[in-house]
Amino acid sequence: MTENASAQSGAALAGDPSREPMVRVENLHHSYGTGTGAVAVHALRGASFDIRRGELVALKGRSGSGKTTLLHLIGGLDSPDRGRIVLDGTDLSELGENQLLELRRDRIGFIFQSFGLIPILTAAENVGVPLRLRRADPHERDERVALLLALVGLADQAPQRPAELSGGQQQRVAIARALANRPALLLADEPTGQLDAQTGLAVMELLRAVVRSEGVTALVATHDPQLLGLADRVLELSDGEVIER
Structure with missing residues (x-):
C-alpha cells in the first residue's frame, strides 16, 4: 500500500473508531549500522500498510529482508x-518506556520461532506466566490456563515440562501463553520455522482458528508458501517497502 493510499484509507475511516484498523504503519524507515565507521543497512524504506481488526495477515520476504525488524x-x-x-x-x-511495557504486556502477544518456554515450568505454568505478572486472581488464572490449553489441544499435557513435549506441542503451548492476557494483536515471527512441514501446517491452522475464536488480529512472518494460503491477506516486504499480494 502506498503512503497516499494509506492516507486516503485513514480519511475514510476518520470519526468511526470501530472501523479504524488495528495496525496502521505510515512511511516507516529503519536503518542499522549508522554509527561512526559503520555502513548503514536500510531495513525499511517508507513502509506503509494497514491491518484490519480480526485479520490474519502473513508477512513474506526473503531472509534478512526486515520481517523481524518490522515485527x-x-x-x-x-x-x-x-x-x-x-x-x-x-x-x-x-x-x-513504562507505557510501552504495559502495552506489550496487556495488548500484544508474541510468538517466536524458538518457542521461548521456561524449561523448569510445566505447560500450564508456562501459559500462566503472563497472568502471574499481572497478578491475576489465582482462580481466574487457573480457569484461563485450562481453557487455553484445551483450545490448543493440550489439556492432557498440562503437567508436562517442555522437554517432555514435541516441537509442535511446545509451539502450541507458546501460542496459548501468547493469548493468556487476551491481547488485541498477535505477532508471530516464523512460528513454524523449527517444525516439519506437516506439523507447521497444523500450527498455522491452529493460529487461524484461535484468531477467529479469540477475536484477535494476527501478523505472522513466514517464508513458507504452504502457509501463505491460510492467511486472509499476504504482505511482501521487498527492498524495505511493503507490497500487498
Whole structure:
C-alpha cells in the first residue's frame, strides 16, 4: 500500500473508531549500522500498510529482508528512525518506556520461532506466566490456563515440562501463553520455522482458528508458501517497502 493510499484509507475511516484498523504503519524507515565507521543497512524504506481488526495477515520476504525488524517495531520493542505506528488507536511514538511495557504486556502477544518456554515450568505454568505478572486472581488464572490449553489441544499435557513435549506441542503451548492476557494483536515471527512441514501446517491452522475464536488480529512472518494460503491477506516486504499480494 502506498503512503497516499494509506492516507486516503485513514480519511475514510476518520470519526468511526470501530472501523479504524488495528495496525496502521505510515512511511516507516529503519536503518542499522549508522554509527561512526559503520555502513548503514536500510531495513525499511517508507513502509506503509494497514491491518484490519480480526485479520490474519502473513508477512513474506526473503531472509534478512526486515520481517523481524518490522515485527519488533510494531510490537514496541524498537523505535523507527522515521514514520508512525498506530496500534489500536494508540500512536506508539507518544508512549514512554513504562507505557510501552504495559502495552506489550496487556495488548500484544508474541510468538517466536524458538518457542521461548521456561524449561523448569510445566505447560500450564508456562501459559500462566503472563497472568502471574499481572497478578491475576489465582482462580481466574487457573480457569484461563485450562481453557487455553484445551483450545490448543493440550489439556492432557498440562503437567508436562517442555522437554517432555514435541516441537509442535511446545509451539502450541507458546501460542496459548501468547493469548493468556487476551491481547488485541498477535505477532508471530516464523512460528513454524523449527517444525516439519506437516506439523507447521497444523500450527498455522491452529493460529487461524484461535484468531477467529479469540477475536484477535494476527501478523505472522513466514517464508513458507504452504502457509501463505491460510492467511486472509499476504504482505511482501521487498527492498524495505511493503507490497500487498
